[in-house]
Amino acid sequence: MEFKLEAHRIVSISLGKIYNSRVQRGGIKLHKNLLVSLVLRSARQVYLSDPCPGLYLAGPAGSPAVPPPQPGEPAAGPPAGWGEPPPPAAGAAWPEIEPQPERPADPATPRAGDAEPGAPMTGAGETVRGGEVEAAEAAWRRVEGPREAAEGGAGGPAGGSDGFPEGLREARRHCGCPPGAADRPGPLGACPRVDCCCAPRPAEDEPPAPPAVGPRKRGAAGVGGGPAPGSSPLKKPRRNSEEQSGGAAEEEEEEEMETGNVANLISIFGSSFSGLLRKSPGGGREEGEGEESGPEAAEPGQICCDKPVLRDINPWSTAIVAF
Amino acid sequence: MSADIISTVEFNYSGDLLATGDKGGRVVIFQREQENKSRPHSRGEYNVYSTFQSHEPEFDYLKSLEIEEKINKIRWLPQQNAAHFLLSTNDKTIKLWKISERDKRAEGYNLKDEDGRLRDPFRITALRVPKLKPMDLMVEASPRRIFANAHTYHINSISVNSDHETYLSADDLRINLWHLEITDRSFNIVDIKPVNMEELTEVITAAEFHPHQCNVFVYSSSKGTVRLCDMRSSALCDRHSKFFEEPEDPSSRSFFSEIISSISDVKFSHSGRYMMTRDYLSVKVWDLNMESRPVETHQVHEYLRSKLCSLYENDCIFDKFECCWSGSDSAIMTGSYNNFFRMFDRNTRRDVTLEASRENSKPRASLKPRKVCTGGKRKKDEISVDSLDFNKKILHTAWHPAENIIAVAATNNLYIFQDKVN
Numbered sequence: 001m002e003f004k005l006e007a008h009r010i011v012s013i014s015l016g017k018i019y020n021s022r023v024q025r026g027g028i029k030l031h032k033n034l035l036v037s038l039v040l041r042s043a044r045q046v047y048l049s050d051p052c053p054g055l056y057l058a059g060p061a062g063s064p065a066v067p068p069p070q071p072g073e074p075a076a077g078p079p080a081g082w083g084e085p086p087p088p089a090a091g092a093a094w095p096e097i098e099p100q101p102e103r104p105a106d107p108a109t110p111r112a113g114d115a116e117p118g119a120p121m122t123g124a125g126e127t128v129r130g131g132e133v134e135a136a137e138a139a140w141r142r143v144e145g146p147r148e149a150a151e152g153g154a155g156g157p158a159g160g161s162d163g164f165p166e167g168l169r170e171a172r173r174h175c176g177c178p179p180g181a182a183d184r185p186g187p188l189g190a191c192p193r194v195d196c197c198c199a200p201r202p203a204e205d206e207p208p209a210p211p212a213v214g215p216r217k218r219g220a221a222g223v224g225g226g227p228a229p230g231s232s233p234l235k236k237p238r239r240n241s242e243e244q245s246g247g248a249a250e251e252e253e254e255e256e257m258e259t260g261n262v263a264n265l266i267s268i269f270g271s272s273f274s275g276l277l278r279k280s281p282g283g284g285r286e287e288g289e290g291e292e293s294g295p296e297a298a299e300p301g302q303i304c305c306d307k308p309v310l311r312d313i314n315p316w317s318t319a320i321v322a323f
Numbered sequence: 324m325s326a327d328i329i330s331t332v333e334f335n336y337s338g339d340l341l342a343t344g345d346k347g348g349r350v351v352i353f354q355r356e357q358e359n360k361s362r363p364h365s366r367g368e369y370n371v372y373s374t375f376q377s378h379e380p381e382f383d384y385l386k387s388l389e390i391e392e393k394i395n396k397i398r399w400l401p402q403q404n405a406a407h408f409l410l411s412t413n414d415k416t417i418k419l420w421k422i423s424e425r426d427k428r429a430e431g432y433n434l435k436d437e438d439g440r441l442r443d444p445f446r447i448t449a450l451r452v453p454k455l456k457p458m459d460l461m462v463e464a465s466p467r468r469i470f471a472n473a474h475t476y477h478i479n480s481i482s483v484n485s486d487h488e489t490y491l492s493a494d495d496l497r498i499n500l501w502h503l504e505i506t507d508r509s510f511n512i513v514d515i516k517p518v519n520m521e522e523l524t525e526v527i528t529a530a531e532f533h534p535h536q537c538n539v540f541v542y543s544s545s546k547g548t549v550r551l552c553d554m555r556s557s558a559l560c561d562r563h564s565k566f567f568e569e570p571e572d573p574s575s576r577s578f579f580s581e582i583i584s585s586i587s588d589v590k591f592s593h594s595g596r597y598m599m600t601r602d603y604l605s606v607k608v609w610d611l612n613m614e615s616r617p618v619e620t621h622q623v624h625e626y627l628r629s630k631l632c633s634l635y636e637n638d639c640i641f642d643k644f645e646c647c648w649s650g651s652d653s654a655i656m657t658g659s660y661n662n663f664f665r666m667f668d669r670n671t672r673r674d675v676t677l678e679a680s681r682e683n684s685k686p687r688a689s690l691k692p693r694k695v696c697t698g699g700k701r702k703k704d705e706i707s708v709d710s711l712d713f714n715k716k717i718l719h720t721a722w723h724p725a726e727n728i729i730a731v732a733a734t735n736n737l738y739i740f741q742d743k744v745n
Contacts, residue, residue: 006632010578013636026391026414030476030495031526031545031585032641038581039635046578 007046014040327735335399338723344394348378375464414477419468486537493530547584587643601646658717679738
């Protein structure tokens with residue numbers, strides 16, 4: 001649990017650095033921003049390491065074919081000292097994993113603490129992954145529990161709590177799909193139910209933690225891009241829309257910065273984080289490659305969190321591209 | 324005043340001259356005093372020899388970017404005549420400067436007065452031959468070549484080749500080869516820019532030519548790797564001849580593992596047999612014949628490993644420390660925080676931490692070794708990690724090529740230390 005808080009803090013610090021780098025004298029420093037983006041990615045992986053329980057609700061019983069960890073992904077398990085985060089391979093495997101039946105899990109190996117349940121992602125196979133994911137899921141529920149209890153008392157988003165519950169609230173949609181679930185291509189997406197509410201929602205606006213869709217749609221609309229392009233855009237159009245929506249996202253980011261509610265920023269980005277969880281050789285923004293290669297984005301539910309928007313979170317890369 | 328912050332320090336080939344560059348684009352050159360019987364203690368003292376403005380701030384109108392005037396690197400050329408030449412670079416432009424002495428002046432011109440006013444030709448009744456008269460020494464610096472417009476990204480390194488005719492300049496993504504005489508073109512020898520910038524995973528952090536083999540150079544990356552390239556093998560050296568990387572220790576993984584493994588400096592030994600890399604917490608010595616791991620690893624300030632998050636917050640984790648070899652390659656030196664710098668003796672395996680500060684060192688007094696207390700009870704004279712001043716960082720150090728004289732830049736102060744001579 002404290003890793004999640006730490007990760008959250010690091011994400012907000014990193015975003016602040018990226019934001020400030022744009023006004024630095026001498027221009028954007030490529031090296032520093034690259035390093036900051038690496039930290040940002042790591043922190044986000046940790047932050048979103050607890051998948052949503054709804055992830056496993058639908059789908060065929062029996063284990064799906066879980067691919068071994070993709071080449072190029074770190075074979076090492078979760079780093080010691082990190083405790084809970086799943087290795088990147090787990091993220092990558094999500095689209096394939098999740099239609100697992102909800103097993104009566106050995107509950108809660110307490111994810112919240114440091115005790116890493118020792119399920120290293122060494123490609124041991126689906127059962128290992130399943131167990132790990134379930135443990136995370138159980139921990140997630142546990143976290144939710146007390147917060148829900150407190151919520152009544154706290155009366156809604158409590159600014160003092162560092163935005164953390166807001167992030168969680170955003171994460172927990174009606175269908176229980178995890179944040180950014182919809183943007184993960186793959187036949188099973190993360191919203192296995194086609195009719196789930198992760199499908200493009202106009203503006204389900206809870207002010208403190210707007211769902212991922214809202215601001216992004218706002219951003220796209222602000223640019224006049226209309227509905228975001230489909231999930232397998234070609235590189236060129238994507239870059240164009242990226243630059244446009246990058247600008248929009250930057251404006252959003254600026255707004256968020258000004259309001260001081262970095263948690264909002266996290267939740268906005270949070271829905272897009274999962275795209276980066278799938279690492280492939282070459283690092284960086286490979287989700288683009290994945291999406292190009294696969295006709296996986298079949299789900300209508302994908303549209304609300306599509307790739308061009310994913311790119312928005314790294315405004316510096318827009319500037320780099322502009323070089 | 325931040326314009327005075329020293330950003331690079333470099334001895335010339337003989338060690339008689341020491342150049343510093345600062346954030347304000349100025350270069351200050353110090354010269355070692357010659358032995359003088361009447362002032363026996365002044366031998367070895369460095370005094371200001373020349374000061375000039377090398378770079379000015381510029382504005383790139385096309386990209387709406389300001390180009391900083393800060394001098395990133397200075398490299399001397401080997402001396403070939405009475406004048407001295409050095410290369411200085413900021414983020415975008417490299418300049419070749421000629422530093423020459425003038426100690427004579429011609430007097431007795433026919434067509435002008437001593438104060439330079441033109442004489443009326445009709446008034447001249449006799450002709451005379453101008454004579455050279457001694458004058459106070461004047462050191463002039465003049466820019467002889469300007470190598471511009473070859474780098475899209477920020478230049479981090481320059482390195483003069485052992486052929487004394489060419490040099491390389493490296494930015495985040497490319498390395499260019501120049502001829503010292505030719506300014507209107509350079510040859511791109513390394514290009515790691517991906518077609519799609521979103522796929523960028525690493526940048527070039529430093530580059531250097533081999534001290535003896537004019538076809539060999541190395542460049543380090545933000546991923547903690549070093550590539551050695553041979554310019555004879557192909558025109559574009561995107562494929563390395565050797566690849567130096569130490570496998571990461573998985574048990575020490577953290578959010579900041581990538582940042583602290585980024586190499587901030589790479590230097591060949593004088594012998595050309597070894598090279599040294601500096602990452603955030605350590606210096607490593609590599610044998611050029613062994614790519615799998617370094618032959619030596621020296622911890623500079625391992626006590627900072629538990630503070631990486633704070634150092635990330637205050638940006639210190641991005642500090643780029645340099646490192647240097649002693650003339651005989653028997654020792655290496657690098658800087659740290661709190662105005663501390665570290666020296667490692669490779670033969671005795673001993674290391675020492677010293678401090679560059681006015682309060683703690685008097686002229687001609689020996690430096691006292693310092694110690695950082697990493698935990699538990701703090702002994703007298705030790706300093707605890709939490710008391711370290713992270714604003715006082717020593718990023719740039721240089722070692723005289725032949726003697727045990729070192730130059731240490733502490734923010735805007737330059738310290739020169741030397742071995743006591745009996």
